[in-house]
Amino acid sequence: xxxxxxxxxxxxxxxxxxxxxxxxxxxxxxxxxxxxxxxxxxxxxxxxxxxxxxxxxxxxxxxxxxxxxxxxxxxxxxxxxxxxxxxxxxxxxxxxxxxxxxxxxxxxxxxxxxxxxxxxxxxxxxxxxxxxxxxxxxxxxxxxxxxxxxxxxxxxxxxxxxxxxxxxxxxxxxxxxxxxxxxxxxxxxxxxxxxxxxxxxxxxxxxxxxxxxxxxxxxxxxxxxxxxxxxxxxxxxxxxxxxxxxxxxxxxxxxxxxxxxxxxxxxxxxxxxxxxxxxxxxxxxx
Amino acid sequence: xxxxxxxxxxxxxxxxxxxxxxxxxxxxxxxxxxxxxxxxxxxxxxxxxxxxxxxxxxxxxxxxxxxxxxxxxxxxxxxxxxxxxxxxxxxxxxxxxxxxxxxxxxxxxxxxxxxxxxxxxxxxxxxxxxxxxxxxxxxxxxxxxxxxxxxxxxxxxxxxxxxxxxxxxxxxxxxxxxxxxxxxxxxxxxxxxxxxxxxxxxxxxxxxxxxxxxxxxxxxxxxxxxxxxxxxxxxxxxxxxxxxxxxxxxxxxxxxxxxxxxxxxxxxxxxxxxxxxxxxxxxxxx
Numbered sequence: 001x002x003x004x005x006x007x008x009x010x011x012x013x014x015x016x017x018x019x020x021x022x023x024x025x026x027x028x029x030x031x032x033x034x035x036x037x038x039x040x041x042x043x044x045x046x047x048x049x050x051x052x053x054x055x056x057x058x059x060x061x062x063x064x065x066x067x068x069x070x071x072x073x074x075x076x077x078x079x080x081x082x083x084x085x086x087x088x089x090x091x092x093x094x095x096x097x098x099x100x101x102x103x104x105x106x107x108x109x110x111x112x113x114x115x116x117x118x119x120x121x122x123x124x125x126x127x128x129x130x131x132x133x134x135x136x137x138x139x140x141x142x143x144x145x146x147x148x149x150x151x152x153x154x155x156x157x158x159x160x161x162x163x164x165x166x167x168x169x170x171x172x173x174x175x176x177x178x179x180x181x182x183x184x185x186x187x188x189x190x191x192x193x194x195x196x197x198x199x200x201x202x203x204x205x206x207x208x209x210x211x212x213x214x215x216x217x218x219x220x221x222x223x224x225x226x227x228x229x230x231x232x233x234x235x236x237x238x239x240x241x242x243x244x245x246x247x248x249x250x251x252x253x254x255x256x257x258x259x260x261x262x263x264x265x266x267x268x269x270x271x272x273x274x275x276x277x278x279x280x281x282x283x284x285x286x
Numbered sequence: 287x288x289x290x291x292x293x294x295x296x297x298x299x300x301x302x303x304x305x306x307x308x309x310x311x312x313x314x315x316x317x318x319x320x321x322x323x324x325x326x327x328x329x330x331x332x333x334x335x336x337x338x339x340x341x342x343x344x345x346x347x348x349x350x351x352x353x354x355x356x357x358x359x360x361x362x363x364x365x366x367x368x369x370x371x372x373x374x375x376x377x378x379x380x381x382x383x384x385x386x387x388x389x390x391x392x393x394x395x396x397x398x399x400x401x402x403x404x405x406x407x408x409x410x411x412x413x414x415x416x417x418x419x420x421x422x423x424x425x426x427x428x429x430x431x432x433x434x435x436x437x438x439x440x441x442x443x444x445x446x447x448x449x450x451x452x453x454x455x456x457x458x459x460x461x462x463x464x465x466x467x468x469x470x471x472x473x474x475x476x477x478x479x480x481x482x483x484x485x486x487x488x489x490x491x492x493x494x495x496x497x498x499x500x501x502x503x504x505x506x507x508x509x510x511x512x513x514x515x516x517x518x519x520x521x522x523x524x525x526x527x528x529x530x531x532x533x534x535x536x537x538x539x540x541x542x543x544x545x546x547x548x549x550x551x552x553x554x555x556x557x558x559x560x561x562x563x564x565x566x567x568x569x570x571x572x
Binding site: 122123124141142144171173177178180181182184185186188189190191192193194195196197198199200201202203205207208211212213214215216217218219220221222223224225226227228229230231232234235236238239242245246248249251252253254255256258259260263264266268269271272273274275276277278279281282283284285286 | 408409410427428430457459463464466467468470471472474475476477478479480481482483484485486487488489491493494497498499500501502503504505506507508509510511512513514515516517518520521522524525528531532534535537538539540541542544545546549550552554555557558559560561562563564565567568569570571572
């Protein structure tokens with residue numbers, strides 16, 4: 001393992017899955033010293049093989065010299081962090097997380113650490129685990145931070161600089177507004193997409209199920225991609241952002257019912273109008 | 287225009303949009319003489335420029351020597367074909383269509399032409415019109431035919447051979463079963479996907495709408511792709527396959543409600559199980 005000491009202190013990454021591993025690769029490539037903490041020895045060995053950090057261990061002590069600690073852990077662990085992790089994070093370090101919900105995590109961590117700032121680098125692939133990390137995952141992707149009046153001003157600057165160094169788009173948002181927005185564009189689509197697969201799987205006519213599977217093409221593949229993703233992640237999004245997700249689901253069902261009404265009444269021009277609006281909206285977003 | 291006479295008679299294509307134009311290019315490349323009939327002179331000129339057929343005209347008479355006629359027209363025109371088209375199609379020619387619904391089209395055309403066979407080469411892009419046609423669009427994609435007891439046996443063979451020549455996967459299915467299957471994997475996903483965009487567009491909080499649009503990434507892009515497609519096509523699928531689409535929508539809403547119930551009751555293990563099943567189902571399909 002090559003050791004670089006360009007920066008005064010190391011960056012600790014807790015968890016070297018898709019997000020943590022990708023951050024480890026990118027941060028090393030911009031000259032930072034990265035210490036990666038993982039749970040299992042087997043993971044540590046594979047992470048070493050992949051060079052996800054310069055120092056990799058299952059011993060929380062490797063965080064002791066870090067000026068910055070990024071917690072790339074599942075949401076459940078972010079909400080109930082193990083005490084040995086809390087003890088190992090230096091009090092003077094800037095601390096952030098990468099969780100896909102922010103308000104509940106910020107509420108927990110602002111009580112636990114004086115220099116915590118919630119953040120969410122938004123990138124994903126269908127992969128997870130220690131083999132999933134890849135270079136450039138965050139390039140041109142939003143990295144949302146959710147500072148509030150209690151947040152250490154320097155911490156905001158430090159994480160922001162880091163995001164920019166790896167060519168991520170640094171965005172500031174209110175934690176609750178972040179959670180509302182991701183319910184709409186990330187958490188609800190998982191349900192909407194999974195329900196499409198579930199409907200097909202639950203169809204009682206086996207010949208129709210088989211023909212449908214045979215005929216399914218890129219349209220169905222695209223619409224069902226997120227519904228066929230990581231079940232653990234999908235369930236943890238739902239359990240941690242329940243209120244906003246259910247609100248979004250209500251609004252979604254209203255939209256779907258309005259389209260259904262147009263069809264039920266044979267109002268084809270109205271349906272065409274609605275589909276013209278959705279086409280335009282999508283063109284404006286992407 | 288190069289003229290080839292490898293085949294005894296020409297293939298007529300009525301309509302040179304995405305499907306008709308792509309067929310024109312592929313069929314020429316396997317040595318067939320293609321005559322393309324279009325509605326407007328401007329379209330004819332552009333189609334000639336693109337070489338979508340060897341002979342291109344707005345005059346239905348160009349079909350008179352064709353041993354095979356493929357109607358690549360919008361569903362509405364297939365259901366109510368203009369009389370000058372009917373008169374121009376030779377009685378001895380094999381006739382097929384490319385419509386994305388089959389039962390209503392087969393019912394109409396079996397009364398109109400003795401050698402009609404319904405078919406549906408399943409391929410698509412986000413493009414349409416005379417500039418959309420492209421080579422190889424049907425390669426390794428299903429080309430479904432829906433013969434029944436009234437269908438001319440030779441007609442089945444002739445279209446099947448054609449499909450294989452352009453490397454499409456030739457499939458036979460019952461027309462109604464085709465319509466059920468495409469309701470599930472093609473027509474319903476348009477609604478499900480459009481409703482997601484509509485929900486976002488109808489959100490009353492402009493700051494949330496803007497943040498959501500800013501944070502939307504590949505997951506949202508994929509899930510909304512077909513809902514942001516051609517409004518005309520989406521509406522015509524709904525108007526021509528209404529019964530099966532509404533039935534599929536009912537089943538979909540049940541699936542969505544079951545996922546919602548799991549969330550409402552905080553049954554996270556059940557939700558995880560459901561998402562594991564949808565993940566497995568998708569892996570089996572693609």
